[in-house]
Amino acid sequence: MASKSGRAVAELEVEKGENGRELMVGLYQMLVKCRMCDEKARILFRQGKYAGNFYSGVGQEAAEVGAAYSLREDDWIAPSHRDWTSNIIKGAPLKLCFAQLFGKATSPDRGKSTPAHMGYPPIHTITPASSIAGQLAVGTGVAFGLKRLGRDTVVVSFFGDGATSLGGFHEALNFAGVHRLPIIYVCQNNLWAESVPLRLQTALTNLSDRAKAYGFPGVSVDGNDVMAVYDVATKAIARARSGEGPTFIECKTYRWYGHSEIDPAKYRTKEEVESWKKRDPLVLFEKVLRDKKLLTDELKDKIAKTVTQEINEAVEFAEQSPYPDASELKDHIWAQE
Amino acid sequence: MARTLTMIEAITEAMAQEMERDERVFVMGEDIGLSGGVFKATAGLYDKFGEERVLDTPLAEGNIIASAVGASMVGLRPIAEIQFADFITPAMESIVQQASKIRYRSAGGYGCSLTVRICCGGGTGGGLYHSQENASWFVHEPGLKVVMPSTPYDAKGLLLAAIRDPNPVLYFEHKKLYRTAKGDVPEGDYTVPIGKAETRRQGRDMTVVTYGYMTSLCLEAAEQMSKNGVEAEVIDLRTLSPLDRDTVLESVRRTNKCLIVHEDKRTLGIGGEISAIIAEEAFEDLDGPIVRITGPDVPAIPFAPPLEHAWMVNTEKIVAGMQKLAAY
Numbered sequence: 282m283a284s285k286s287g288r289a290v291a292e293l294e295v296e297k298g299e300n301g302r303e304l305m306v307g308l309y310q311m312l313v314k315c316r317m318c319d320e321k322a323r324i325l326f327r328q329g330k331y332a333g334n335f336y337s338g339v340g341q342e343a344a345e346v347g348a349a350y351s352l353r354e355d356d357w358i359a360p361s362h363r364d365w366t367s368n369i370i371k372g373a374p375l376k377l378c379f380a381q382l383f384g385k386a387t388s389p390d391r392g393k394s395t396p397a398h399m400g401y402p403p404i405h406t407i408t409p410a411s412s413i414a415g416q417l418a419v420g421t422g423v424a425f426g427l428k429r430l431g432r433d434t435v436v437v438s439f440f441g442d443g444a445t446s447l448g449g450f451h452e453a454l455n456f457a458g459v460h461r462l463p464i465i466y467v468c469q470n471n472l473w474a475e476s477v478p479l480r481l482q483t484a485l486t487n488l489s490d491r492a493k494a495y496g497f498p499g500v501s502v503d504g505n506d507v508m509a510v511y512d513v514a515t516k517a518i519a520r521a522r523s524g525e526g527p528t529f530i531e532c533k534t535y536r537w538y539g540h541s542e543i544d545p546a547k548y549r550t551k552e553e554v555e556s557w558k559k560r561d562p563l564v565l566f567e568k569v570l571r572d573k574k575l576l577t578d579e580l581k582d583k584i585a586k587t588v589t590q591e592i593n594e595a596v597e598f599a600e601q602s603p604y605p606d607a608s609e610l611k612d613h614i615w616a617q618e
Numbered sequence: 619m620a621r622t623l624t625m626i627e628a629i630t631e632a633m634a635q636e637m638e639r640d641e642r643v644f645v646m647g648e649d650i651g652l653s654g655g656v657f658k659a660t661a662g663l664y665d666k667f668g669e670e671r672v673l674d675t676p677l678a679e680g681n682i683i684a685s686a687v688g689a690s691m692v693g694l695r696p697i698a699e700i701q702f703a704d705f706i707t708p709a710m711e712s713i714v715q716q717a718s719k720i721r722y723r724s725a726g727g728y729g730c731s732l733t734v735r736i737c738c739g740g741g742t743g744g745g746l747y748h749s750q751e752n753a754s755w756f757v758h759e760p761g762l763k764v765v766m767p768s769t770p771y772d773a774k775g776l777l778l779a780a781i782r783d784p785n786p787v788l789y790f791e792h793k794k795l796y797r798t799a800k801g802d803v804p805e806g807d808y809t810v811p812i813g814k815a816e817t818r819r820q821g822r823d824m825t826v827v828t829y830g831y832m833t834s835l836c837l838e839a840a841e842q843m844s845k846n847g848v849e850a851e852v853i854d855l856r857t858l859s860p861l862d863r864d865t866v867l868e869s870v871r872r873t874n875k876c877l878i879v880h881e882d883k884r885t886l887g888i889g890g891e892i893s894a895i896i897a898e899e900a901f902e903d904l905d906g907p908i909v910r911i912t913g914p915d916v917p918a919i920p921f922a923p924p925l926e927h928a929w930m931v932n933t934e935k936i937v938a939g940m941q942k943l944a945a946y
C-alpha cells in the first residue's frame with residue numbers, strides 16, 4: 282500500500298456470494314445504527330436531556346464503520362471526542378452509550394467523564410481524555426504492550442486533521458514506526474478543526490504523506506465510501522496483525538453539523554455543506570446495495586425499525602437510571618489495595 | 619467615561635485598544651480569528667486588524683507559546699490564547715522551560731514580553747477537561763507572573779498591564795465570570811498594577827483571602843455572616859505571582875484570623891503557600907487556626923451534576939468555614 286496522492290478509491294475485494302452479502306448488509310446496518318444513534322444523541326442534547334456537549338460524527342460514519350468493522354473482539358480502539366459511535370461499532374450495549382450521554386451511574390465511568398468521551402473496558406475502547414492527540418500516544422502504548430505480550434491483537438486510533446498538528450501526534454507515530462507496532466492511525470480529515478480550515482492547519486494536500494516521515498505506509502481514501510475504507514483498513518489490520526507494523530489512513534470526509542452542538546458553524550459556506558451532503562455515505566452505499574440487489578425496501582424498513590426500538594429502550598434506560606451519589610466523588614482515585 | 623460592561627467585553631476592549639495603540643501587539647491561538655474565539659473574546663478583531671495580527675494557529679499549544687516567546691524576543695508583543703486551561707499541558711514545556719527562564723538563562727540578554735490569556739474554571743457543566751482552575755501550577759515558576767481578575771474593571775486594567783509588562787504574564791479568565799460579572803469600566807486607557815491585591819470588603823473579625831470567581835462567593839458569604847454580627851474582610855488577590863504579602867499580612871495582624879478560599883485543588887494549592895507565609899510572619903497575631911476552603915484532591919471536576927456540585931466551592935461551604943473560624 283504505497284502512499285497515494287489524491288483520492289484513491291480502493292478496489293473492492295469483497296468476498297463473493299453469501300459472505301459478501303453478509304458483509305455488505307452488515308456494514309450497511311452499522312452505518313444506519315451509527316447515524317440513528319448520533320442523530321438521537323443530538324436531539325436529546327437539544328431537548329436539554331443532558332448537559333455538557335456532544336460532538337456529532339454525522340457525515341463521517343463511513344470512515345468510522347469502514348475502519349473498525351472488521352476488528353476482532355480482543356482488538357482495541359483509541360477514540361477521540363467525535364468517536365462516541367466507535368463504541369457502538371465495537372459492540373457496546375446501546376444502553377450504556379446513552380447512559381454515558383446522560384452522565385448516569387449506569388454509564389461505564391459512573392458519570393465521571395463527559396457525554397461524548399466514552400470508553401468501555403470490556404470491549405477495549407479506551408476512555409478518552411479531551412486533550413486532542415492524547416489518545417494517539419496512549420493507543421500507541423497499548424500497541425507496544427500488545428506486541429511485547431506476543432499477541433496478534435491490533436489497535437485502531439481515531440483522530441481529526443487538527444490532531445496531526447500536535448507534538449504528541451508526531452511523537453506517537455515516530456515511536457510506532459521505530460517498533461513496527463500493530464496500530465492503524467485513522468485520520469478523519471473533515472477539513473475543519475473547530476473553525477480552523479485545513480489550509481491553516483497544514484501545508485499538505487494529503488495528510489497521509491506524513492507517514493513517509495515515520496517510515497510506514499500512508500494512504501488517502503474517500504472517507505464517504507464505506508467499502509473503500511473497509512478495504513484499505515482490513516489490509517492495514519492484516520498487516521499490523523502479522524507484525525509488519527503501522528499504517529496511516531487518511532479518510533477524506535466531512536462533518537455535517539457544527540464542531541459541537543453549541544457551534545452554529547458560521548465559518549463554513551452553505552454551498553460547501555450542501556455539496557458534501559450530496560455525498561451522504563449512507564445514500565452512496567444504499568445505491569451500491571440496491572444495484573447489487575442486496576437491499577430491498579422491506580429490509581431497509583426492518584433495519585430502521587429494529588434500531589429505533591433498540592434506541593428507544595436505551596434512552597428509557599438512561600433516563601430512568603439514577604445519577605451517581607455525591608459520595609462517589611472520591612471513588613476511583615486510587616486503586617483499592 | 620465609564621460604562622457597564624461584562625468581563626468578556628472588557629477583555630475584548632483591552633485587546634482592541636492596545637492593538638490600536640501599539641503596532642507590535644498581535645493575538646494568536648486556536649479559533650480566535652474567523653470565529654472570534656470559543657467564548658467570543660476576540661470577536662471583531664479579525665475584521666478590524668486582519669489575519670496577520672489575529673492569527674488562527676494550527677492546533678498545537680506547545681507551538682503557540684514557543685513561537686510567541688520567539689516573536690517577543692524580537693520585540694513583538696504577542697497575546698496568545700489558550701482556549702481552555704485544561705489544554706495548556708502541551709505548552710508546559712514552552713512555558714516552564716522557555717518563557718520563565720529565557721531572561722535568567724541569558725543574564726538579561728533576552729526578555730520575553732508575552733501575555734497568555736487562559737480560560738479556566740468550573741461550575742458550568744464542563745466536566746473533567748473543561749473545568750480546571752490550575753493557575754497554581756505556574757505560581758511555582760519564578761519568572762512568570764500570574765494574574766486572575768474578578769471584575770470587568772480589573773479585567774481591562776490587568777490585561778493592559780500584562781501586555782505592557784516586559785515579563786511573561788499568564789492571565790487567567792474564569793469562564794463563569796465572562797458574562798455574569800458586570801461593572802463599570804472606563805472607556806479610556808488605564809492599568810491595574812500587577813502584584814497588588816484589593817480589599818473588597820472591610821471587616822474586623824477575620825481576613826478572607828481569595829481571588830477570581832471565588833471573590834463574589836466570599837462577598838456573599840461575608841454579607842450572610844454580617845447578619846450575625848461577624849464582619850469579614852475580603853481580600854481579592856488579583857495577582858497570584860508575585861503575591862501581595864503585605865496586604866494579606868497587614869489585614870491578618872488586624873483581624874487575627876484567616877480563611878483562604880480557592881477553587882483549585884487543596885494540596886500544594888496557593889492556599890498552602892499563603893498559610894505558610896502567615897505562619898512564618900504573623901504566627902503570634904493569630905487567634906485561631908488558618909482555615910482553607912478549596913476544591914478537593916480529586917483529579918478533575920467530574921461531569922454528573924451531583925458529582926460536580928459536590929466538587930465545587932460554594933457560599934454554604936464558605937459560610938461554614940467562616941463559622942468555624944468565628945467560633946475561636
Ligand SMILES: Cc1ncc(C[n+]2csc(CCOP(=O)(O)OP(=O)(O)O)c2C)c(N)n1
Pocket residue numbers: 362363411412413440441442443444445471473474475540648677679701705708
Ligand atoms: C490539546 C487541545 N487543544 C485544544 C482543544 C480544544 N478543541 C477540542 S476539539 C478541537 C478541534 C479538533 O479538530 P480535529 O482534530 O480536526 O477533530 P474534529 O473535531 O474535526 O473531529 C479543539 C481545538 C483540545 N480539546 N485539546
